[in-house]
Amino acid sequence: MSNPKSSLAVAALKNGTVIDHIPTNALFKVVKLLNLENATNQLTIGNNLEGSKCRKGIIKIADVFFPQDILNRIAIIAPNAVVNIIREYEVVEKLKVTLPDTIIGLVKCDNPKCICNNEPMSTRFHIVDRSAGIIRCHYCNHTVSTINATII
Numbered sequence: 001m002s003n004p005k006s007s008l009a010v011a012a013l014k015n016g017t018v019i020d021h022i023p024t025n026a027l028f029k030v031v032k033l034l035n036l037e038n039a040t041n042q043l044t045i046g047n048n049l050e051g052s053k054c055r056k057g058i059i060k061i062a063d064v065f066f067p068q069d070i071l072n073r074i075a076i077i078a079p080n081a082v083v084n085i086i087r088e089y090e091v092v093e094k095l096k097v098t099l100p101d102t103i104i105g106l107v108k109c110d111n112p113k114c115i116c117n118n119e120p121m122s123t124r125f126h127i128v129d130r131s132a133g134i135i136r137c138h139y140c141n142h143t144v145s146t147i148n149a150t151i152i
Contacts, residue, residue, distance in 0.1 A: 011044065016062040018084040019074065024048055026077040027057030029151050033073050033106065036061065068095070073106060075099040076146050079133060099130055099146070107135065108150040111142040123152065 022030055027047050036043060042062035048055050065085060074081050075097040085093040105122040116123045116139050124138035133146035 012089055013044075013060045013062060013086045014089055015087055016041070016060065016064055017066060018086060019059040019071075020056070020082045020084060021051065022057035022059065022074075022078045022081050024055050024057050027059070029077045030057075030059065030074055030081070032151055033077070034059075034066070034070065039064070069100070071095065072097050072100050073103075076103060076106060076133075076149060077151065079146070099127055099133070101127055102138075103127075103135060106152060107144065107146075108152050109137045109140065109142055110144060110150065111137065111140050114140040114142060116140075 019030065024047055027045065031037060031045065036045075036059065039061060041064050044058075044060040046058045046060075049058060066083075071083050074083075076099065079097065079099065081097050083095040083097065084091045085095070103123075103125040105124075107123055107125055109116050109123055109125075111117070114137060115121070116137070125135040125144070126138060128134040128136045128143060134143055135146060135149070136143045
């Protein structure tokens with residue numbers, strides 16, 4: 001007989017994508033990065049869930065499978081996130097997100113004098129230190145920590 005107190009906090013997913021181990025303070029930034037505010041598929045967002053090491057966020061979206069380059073955007077603000085691909089209630093693939101070499105149009109440069117803040121153009125950042133999450137603006141060379149980055 002199962003213990004009702006040990007049931008899942010978030011229901012199982014038949015087919016789709018689960019993004020797990022999202023820092024709680026980054027969960028809604030990930031939602032914005034993936035444009036999930038406009039999702040029409042079943043979407044489950046859990047925040048402040050008990051993890052093995054700390055509290056975490058999780059996103060489950062039914063019947064959606066993102067290309068790897070879209071998933072890698074998550075690494076900007078949640079570098080330890082894990083993506084699980086689910087088919088028929090089973091994890092068929094487990095992916096780590098990796099920070100792309102160049103980030104275009106996703107992060108705002110916090111230098112108010114930067115040309116990308118004063119002209120109609122996309123921002124562009126290059127990775128300075130992948131492990132520390134430091135990126136540099138292509139236009140003004142200003143550095144930004146991805147932890148504190150403003151998502152556009």
